[in-house]
Amino acid sequence: MTKNDAxxxxxxxxxxxxxxxxxxxxxxxxxxxxxxxxxxxxxHWNVVGPHFIAVHEMLDPQVDxxxxxxxxxxxxxxxxxxxxxxxxxxxxxxxxxxxxxVGRADAIGHLGALDLVYTGxxxxxxxxxxxxxxxxxxxxxxxxEQLRDLEKFQWFVRAHLESSGGTLSTAxxxxxxxxxxxxxxx
Numbered sequence: 456m457t458k459n460d461a462x463x464x465x466x467x468x469x470x471x472x473x474x475x476x477x478x479x480x481x482x483x484x485x486x487x488x489x490x491x492x493x494x495x496x497x498x499h500w501n502v503v504g505p506h507f508i509a510v511h512e513m514l515d516p517q518v519d520x521x522x523x524x525x526x527x528x529x530x531x532x533x534x535x536x537x538x539x540x541x542x543x544x545x546x547x548x549x550x551x552x553x554x555x556x557v558g559r560a561d562a563i564g565h566l567g568a569l570d571l572v573y574t575g576x577x578x579x580x581x582x583x584x585x586x587x588x589x590x591x592x593x594x595x596x597x598x599x600e601q602l603r604d605l606e607k608f609q610w611f612v613r614a615h616l617e618s619s620g621g622t623l624s625t626a627x628x629x630x631x632x633x634x635x636x637x638x639x640x641x
Contacts, residue, residue: 462536473590478537480583481528486546487576488525492518494555494572498565506562517608524601531597556631566615567638568631573609
């Protein structure tokens with residue numbers, strides 16, 4: 456956070472120092488959510504194969520909800536006295552993950568890759584919940600609500616990847632391309 460971005464005021468009952476910490480966590484969430492909704496749209500536009508329509512239509516409500524989540528996070532940053540950085544340049548400069556790596560691909564392949572994307576988003580979100588929970592219950596509540604929705608979306612994705620015995624076709628994959636390949640069996 457630059458000196459110009461440091462909060463000069465915040466919500467009652469929260470110190471400026473704690474607000475700055477919470478804002479930092481929220482900024483990471485904002486980047487993750489903006490990246491996620493763009494990735495979901497990318498998949499929506501580039502999915503092919505026999506499961507096309509099911510995946511294509513499953514993703515639009517996820518995109519809409521993730522965009523709403525990003526808006527809620529940005530508004531919380533502003534309420535805490537911070538500056539919500541929502542530009543593509545800020546996202547690329549400040550993120551610690553690589554761009555989504557699958558282009559035009561079979562629906563099941565994209566879902567395999569998306570499972571890993573959701574795992575990354577959810578893991579970092581759980582860490583943020585733990586950090587802000589010690590400082591600000593209002594922000595913690597916001598993030599927990601988002602955690603529930605994102606876990607549900609991952610469940611929707613995983614339902615396409617799971618065998619009747621409960622095994623994920625992407626088990627052990629450590630990259631999006633590996634997960635896409637494992638999911639399709641190619």
